[in-house]
Each structure stands twice: as C-alpha cells, then as structure tokens.
Amino acid sequence: MSSHWIEAKAQGGADRRADPADGEFDDRLIAMLPRLRRFARGLTGTAAEADDLVQAACERALTRRHQFEAGTRFDSWLFRIVQTIWIDQLRARQVRKEDGEVGDEQLGSDAPVRRIEARLALSEVRRAIERLPPDQRTVLMLVTVEGLSYREAAAVVGVPVGTVMSRLARARIALHQALARRSTANAHPQ
C-alpha cells in the first residue's frame, strides 16, 4: 500500500457509518428526477426549458418540504409544483403556441380514423404533444405517461375529475389525428 493511502486514511478521520435516515427528503427528490424531467419535457417541449423547470421545482420543493403531507403521494406533490411553476412561467412570458393549438371544431368524433403507421418517428410524436394546448398537455403527461389516476391528476391540476376526462379525451383525439395526418403525409409525399 502506498504512503498516500496510509497517510490519507489517517487524516480521513474516524470511521463513520452513513445514516440512511439522513436527508430522506432529498433522497426521494433525487430519485424523482428522471420522472420530473420527463413530465417537464412533455410540458415545455425542450430539454433546456424542462431542466430549468425541474431545477426551479426542486428549489421550491425543498423550501416547502414542511408542506408535504406524510402518507400522500410524493410524486403527485412534485408534479403539482412543476405544473404550477410552468403555468406561472407561461403567464409571465405569454408564450402559448397559438398556431399549434387544435380547436374544438377539429375534434369531432366523426373525424376519419386512420391507422397510425408503426414506422412513425417518435420525434414526431413529441412534436405533436408540443402542439397540444398546455392544459391538455398537462393531463396527458400526468395520466398517460406518469400513470396517475384521473382523481390524482385532478388534484395535481386543481380541477374537477370531469375536466380531466374531457381534456384528456381532447388531447388523445387531437394527438391521434395529428399523427394520422402526419402518417398519411409521409406515405404520400407531394
């Protein structure tokens, strides 16, 4: 063993066993980072914006850790923080992507149904998600991607369950139509 190792260990202090209880809240927050990034990416559409959002959410979660109620879902609590900050940012910047929104008149249930080609690129799916109105995008991410129930998603967003149902249905129909249009365009390029 080199002198480095002997000397350094001697100076490293007494042996300490890590306490698993230390920073339990921080540990849970770190463990949630991949899902928070995924949720935020679905909301914002870009990696940089999503990571900014997650960073802000982490900071807010840590300052408000006393507000988390033990026994409730930690992920739902964090999603709510992310969503709240994002809505605040949208209001502040007024950056709704108006041209990407799909109006109600386009969402009739009698729209032609086309089978979506399996070869559709996933990047196109992400772009289609980006074009959804923010409120629809939020419930789509919470329910379809993150697996929350309608009731849980309603609690995160702060709306009735019925509103979650209608937003989700509109989102799924709009997404399906957008992907079907894209698929058809790819199959029959001009």
Add this chain to the structure above:
Amino acid sequence: MHTHSDEALVAYLDGELDDAERRQVDAWLAADPAARERMAALAQSAELVREACAEILDEPIPERLIAAARGARPADKAPAREAEILVLRPGTGHSRVPLRHWGISIAAAAALFGLLLGSGGTYLGLRLIASGQAGADQQVATEANDIWLDNAAGYYKLTISADNLLIDVPVANDANAALQKISQRLPQQVRAPDLKPWGLTFRGTRLVVAEGRPAAELVYVTDNKAIGPLSLVIGATKLPDISPTIDHRGGINLVYWRHHGRAYALVGRADVGYLWGIANDIAWQLDAI
C-alpha cells in the same frame, strides 16, 4: 358522461369507468366496428406517447439538477471557471473566504499599493495579485471538488432509488460488452475492477455527468445489506492528481482520488473503513495510484 363518446373510450382504456359504464361501452364496441377501430387508434396513440417519453428516463441527469435536488446554494452550483491549479492534500483546511471578495480585495490593495509606491510598489503589488489569484484558483478548485463529491453522492442515491437499480447498461453475461457499450459514450475506455473477493458483483453501468463531461458510474451489488450497493464513478478531470481522501456527503460515504486526468469516487453507505480497502484494491487494479 355519454357512454358513446371519445371521452368514454379514453376512460375505458384508462380503466376509469365504473362497472355499469364499462358494460355500456362493451356493448357499444361489440355492435359498432367504427368504435372498435377508433378505440384501437386511441390505444395506439397512447402507447406512442409513452414510448416517445420513455427514453427521457434513460438520459443522464444534469449535474445542476442533482445539485438542486440536494439543496445546493446558488453559489455552489458551478465554479466561475475550470480550476487547474490547486493540489489538494487530505486533511488540509482550505480557506472558505468567498472568492469574489478575496480576489477583489487583494487586487485592489495591490493596485493601490503600486500606485502609491511607484515601480517597486507595482512589482510588489503584482506579486500580491498573483498571490490573490492563486488563492482564488484554490477556492475555485475546492468548490469544483465539493460539487463533484456532492453530485457523486447524488448520482449514487439516484441509481439505488429504483428497486432494480437505475442502470443504463446492465451486465447480462458479458461484462466486457457492457463496458464497451458505455465506453462508446465516454471520452476514454473504462475498465471495471474485479471486486468479487469483496463479495461484490458488477451489475452494470450508468452514464452520469462529472465536471460537465460524460462519466461512468459502475454499480456493484452484494447480498450483504450492511454493505449495500456500491458505485464507482470514473470521469475525466482537468484537476491535478490528489491522494485518496475520505468524505461524507448527504448521508453517503465516499473515498475519492484523482490520477493522471481521471477522477475516481467509490460511493456507498458502507463503513468508510470497508470502502477504503476496496478503493485501494480498485486503484491497484486500474493502475490508478
């Protein structure tokens, strides 16, 4: 809710209907081929959405998010620039004087001294500036090292947070194949030390970020819960070599060192004495000592 609607189909797919509603939708689907086709399309689009978002989970988590989640203060988030000067010694007490104040005060004092005393004073003043710069560089290096250690502990927590461990490239049968795969995403080839004599089995690797560059986290497991999983983070560094040092971050123990442009950190909840012995073995096996 109308049970012959898109809303009903979506709720049906999501398992959100009660028994009576489900029976009504079942009857509708049985009688209407168009409804069945529409439901299949909705199910497919949902699957595509999940698939499109799934890969985000496998991306390496940026250092700044690990830092944010562990509550790093804004001043801790990133050094002003890369540190390349300081040689840290284990157990050495480093100044914690804030970088900005330290640099400004020394430079200002030196400049004033030079103005007052002419060329001789200027010479002395420049010496003081250089001294102040060295102190500033030392502070930057110390902060960079702190961030690297905090984040290594944070990545460890992230990796072990999942029941099956959060691993990008699991070791199936061939450990070398897993290492080759992760090495393709790194600036340098990575080798995994054999830690079986310590009762540790190489489970796989995960891509992490260290000093702003891709790095490898090698994960080892054991049945001994007192030791628990361990991870070895290996990344490139511009900082000079450093002797092995013991640290403790956020409930996690670490032994870290730097050798010839590479930074190593053995991370876990095990006793530091145990980690120390393993780290020594690793250093010999990887010729990193």
